[in-house]
Amino acid sequence: MAKNAQPVVAGNRKSLWKQVYQQKGLYLLLLPGLIYLIVFKYIPMLGVVIAFQNFSPFLGFTGSPWVGFDQFKLFFTGNDFWMLMRNTLGISLLNLIFYFPAPIILALFLNEIRCSWYKRLAQTLVYIPHFISFVIVASLSYTLFNVNDGIIHEILLAITGKNIDILSKPQYFWGLIVGQSIWKESGYGTIVFLAALSGVDVQLYEAAKVDGAGRWRLMWHVTLPAIKSTIVIMLIMRVGSLLNTGYEQIFLMRNSLNVSKAEVIDTYVYTRGISGGQYSYSTAVGLFKSIVGMVMVLSADRLAKKMGESGLY
Amino acid sequence: MAAAKTKNKIKRSVGDQIVQVLIYIFVGVFAVSTVLPFLYVVAGSFATEKELTQRAFFIIPHEWSLNAFRYIINDGAIFRGLKNSAFVTIVGTFVNMAFTTTFAYPLSRKYLKGRNFFMNMVIITMLFSGGMIPGYLLISGLGMLDSFASLILPGAISVFNMVIVKNFFQEIPTELEEAAKIDGCSDIGIFFKIILPLSKPVIASISLFYAVGHWNDYFNAMLYIRDPNKEVVQIALRRIVLLAGGANPDGSPIDFGEFGAPPEKAVKMAATVVSTVPILVVYPFVQKYFTKGVMVGAVKG
Numbered sequence: 001m002a003k004n005a006q007p008v009v010a011g012n013r014k015s016l017w018k019q020v021y022q023q024k025g026l027y028l029l030l031l032p033g034l035i036y037l038i039v040f041k042y043i044p045m046l047g048v049v050i051a052f053q054n055f056s057p058f059l060g061f062t063g064s065p066w067v068g069f070d071q072f073k074l075f076f077t078g079n080d081f082w083m084l085m086r087n088t089l090g091i092s093l094l095n096l097i098f099y100f101p102a103p104i105i106l107a108l109f110l111n112e113i114r115c116s117w118y119k120r121l122a123q124t125l126v127y128i129p130h131f132i133s134f135v136i137v138a139s140l141s142y143t144l145f146n147v148n149d150g151i152i153h154e155i156l157l158a159i160t161g162k163n164i165d166i167l168s169k170p171q172y173f174w175g176l177i178v179g180q181s182i183w184k185e186s187g188y189g190t191i192v193f194l195a196a197l198s199g200v201d202v203q204l205y206e207a208a209k210v211d212g213a214g215r216w217r218l219m220w221h222v223t224l225p226a227i228k229s230t231i232v233i234m235l236i237m238r239v240g241s242l243l244n245t246g247y248e249q250i251f252l253m254r255n256s257l258n259v260s261k262a263e264v265i266d267t268y269v270y271t272r273g274i275s276g277g278q279y280s281y282s283t284a285v286g287l288f289k290s291i292v293g294m295v296m297v298l299s300a301d302r303l304a305k306k307m308g309e310s311g312l313y
Numbered sequence: 314m315a316a317a318k319t320k321n322k323i324k325r326s327v328g329d330q331i332v333q334v335l336i337y338i339f340v341g342v343f344a345v346s347t348v349l350p351f352l353y354v355v356a357g358s359f360a361t362e363k364e365l366t367q368r369a370f371f372i373i374p375h376e377w378s379l380n381a382f383r384y385i386i387n388d389g390a391i392f393r394g395l396k397n398s399a400f401v402t403i404v405g406t407f408v409n410m411a412f413t414t415t416f417a418y419p420l421s422r423k424y425l426k427g428r429n430f431f432m433n434m435v436i437i438t439m440l441f442s443g444g445m446i447p448g449y450l451l452i453s454g455l456g457m458l459d460s461f462a463s464l465i466l467p468g469a470i471s472v473f474n475m476v477i478v479k480n481f482f483q484e485i486p487t488e489l490e491e492a493a494k495i496d497g498c499s500d501i502g503i504f505f506k507i508i509l510p511l512s513k514p515v516i517a518s519i520s521l522f523y524a525v526g527h528w529n530d531y532f533n534a535m536l537y538i539r540d541p542n543k544e545v546v547q548i549a550l551r552r553i554v555l556l557a558g559g560a561n562p563d564g565s566p567i568d569f570g571e572f573g574a575p576p577e578k579a580v581k582m583a584a585t586v587v588s589t590v591p592i593l594v595v596y597p598f599v600q601k602y603f604t605k606g607v608m609v610g611a612v613k614g
Contacts, residue, residue, distance in 0.1 A: 019426055023419075023424075024500075025499050026425055029415040029418055029419050029501060029504060030416060030420075030431065032411070032412055032415055032416070033412055033413075033415060033416025034434075036466075037434060037435070037438060039451075040448075040451070040467050040469070041443075043443075043447075043451055044443030044448045044451050045441065047446075047450060047451060048444065048447055050446070106340070109336045109340050110340060115337075122341065122343075122344040125344040125345070125348050126344050126347050127600070128351075128596070129347050131525050131529075132589065132592070133529030133530075134529070135547045135551050135554075136585055136589060138551075139550070139554045140350045140351075140354065143350070143357075143582075144350060149369055151353075151370040183346070183347065187343075214329070215332060248532045266445075269446065270536075273445065273446045274445070274536060279450065282445075282446050283444060289444070290442055290444055291441075294441050297440060298440070
């Protein structure tokens, strides 16, 4: 049928309506996804209006009284604001410093391994924790770190001679979270870097070696430039989600003893909003997080483009 | 392997060899550290409570016992959780794939009228979201609280996965599509008869990502499900891990009634094993696909 054929030939111009009609099958395929986006993504975006109300489920969106920026004022002037910012940024920055480079280093090391069965076995093992739920990671952490019979607790006791309670002392909480992230995700995170590394032309290495480059110079001048743009893209995404600390992980490791270092924006929104029923206040807190996140992604993206990288959008 | 050959030709210094050995050891230690906790948990689930209290770590128990598994079978909660999670995972992954592939295909066609508009619609959802509370109010407003739909529909499309699928579709040679069009095949026909059958690797890996997400989901179930009969496996597991400690979440001691105090440590471990096995069984079969899937996603689109 000629009428279904796409205008592959240049210059075969038709009216917009006719072209749209020809593509009706494609629009039909697009429809379920569009409805999904509107219902589950865009309607909740409009739902943020309750941050400017004193929302009550009985009065609804239209009946609840408008209070302007009162909820935001309450949040910014309250005692919790600085505690939340300290914990959220503290965990995020530690993640950025220690967890972000971990898969890159591991990928560089895996790349140096020439023994192929060893490399394959190592890869198979390090990917596994990615597929394990945080409920299990939390449970494993309790098994290993608890002060009664946790093996890591006993090892630390033997080495330092001190009784280190990692699970309930607030000062260890950030390190615990970052350590869990490194253990769980750095293996899986190598995939994207190893893929970039496999694309490096072998001749580049040979040429550099002929010129007398050693292991470190090869890594610095050939390997790292090859994965630079991948690193930049991953970095943009990480900077953009600086206020996203992950609900589940922190929620599951948080307890009444370490809460002073464990309450982050995400857990706070849950505690105040869902458990406490302060819908408007917690929506305002969430909206603050969304806006800061958006500004940071866009700025990081702009910066990457200025540095000559392609960026995300 | 040309790199390996040239490497051998050049004589290595002693220092270089030491670095090489250190790299092997470091990677080996990290790889072992990712599985050791699991080996201990599996061993512990078959061990007696006495041994678990006496020995801090072991891979093979001195004395084997099935008491922990008997306890969780009697208790029944974990199996109800497994059943509910299996349902959510199977139906949920199917819904995910249906929405994701149908949405990705038109967006992968550069000639689609309004493609930029639709892509921008997607990108906006990556940049900004309403947050937890408006999402919760929507689910409750739609009457979806306490239904499995609340665990399936709100995450029907993950933008990240959708972009991976779209990039894969873009790589398929357009000649195939043009030939089919000349033969009178419609766009929908092309999608089902040509594009989907050619996309098995990406479908396998993305299905795995979605399935693992459903199986491991804890937070959404905690938000939306109150009915104990609809408890999913991660919630059941969390409850067993907390309760087997002999205390309610608020710290008060539990009255165990006629069964008496359970073999608490072994029970935690047995519950962990039972809820992890399904993933570890599937893992070896899909491993070769997911590396491919992630690599396709690494191509910017």
